[in-house]
Amino acid sequence: MQIRTLLAGSALLALLAGCAAxxxxxxxxxxxxxxxxxxxxxxxxxxxxxxxxxxxxxxxDEESASEERTFSLQATYREHPQNPPDEHYAGNWEVLxxxxxxxxxxxxxxxxxxxGQIYYFLRVDDRTLELIDPQRRRFQxxxxxxxxxx
Numbered sequence: 001m002q003i004r005t006l007l008a009g010s011a012l013l014a015l016l017a018g019c020a021a022x023x024x025x026x027x028x029x030x031x032x033x034x035x036x037x038x039x040x041x042x043x044x045x046x047x048x049x050x051x052x053x054x055x056x057x058x059x060x061d062e063e064s065a066s067e068e069r070t071f072s073l074q075a076t077y078r079e080h081p082q083n084p085p086d087e088h089y090a091g092n093w094e095v096l097x098x099x100x101x102x103x104x105x106x107x108x109x110x111x112x113x114x115x116g117q118i119y120y121f122l123r124v125d126d127r128t129l130e131l132i133d134p135q136r137r138r139f140q141x142x143x144x145x146x147x148x149x150x
Contacts, residue, residue: 036060040121040129042147049080056121056129056147058093058108069093071110073119089116096120099136107136121147 038058043051053076060069075087091112099105099122106123120136121129124146131145132138139145 039150040147041150043078044131045141045144046077046080048082050078052077054147056110060093066092066094073110073112089113091116096136099132099138101137105136107132 036059040056040058041054043053046052055072055074055076057072058069059071069092071091071093073087073089077084077086089110089112091110093111094109096107096109097103097105099107108121108123108129110119110121112118118134120132120134122132122136122138124130127149129147129149130138130142131147132142
């Protein structure tokens, strides 16, 4: 069962497209960000390759106007048999309050400009983001879906 969850999480990121959740009204204040741009990086599991290198850059803070809170996301596939091109997304981010199991958790919602999937990252601590599902639930293999602040 854990393998299926791992594959589902990998597929979620690998596809980088799909149904986008509608807007939510349960926005909450984001924790202070020390820098203008905060960078998180990590390698996520991939069913058909050696991993997906993910680079997420968040600009702005909770005091910024919504249009000033931007992100860029780059996904690079390692040793994929089909050699897909790197994927780049940019857009705006918001802060949501709570997850399915922790109403006090902080979740970042990254919404790409144009087409693309909305991404949800749980703020585990000051240095760690974790990819979670659109219903704001953690995957069973959550430690493999974490990005570290650089």
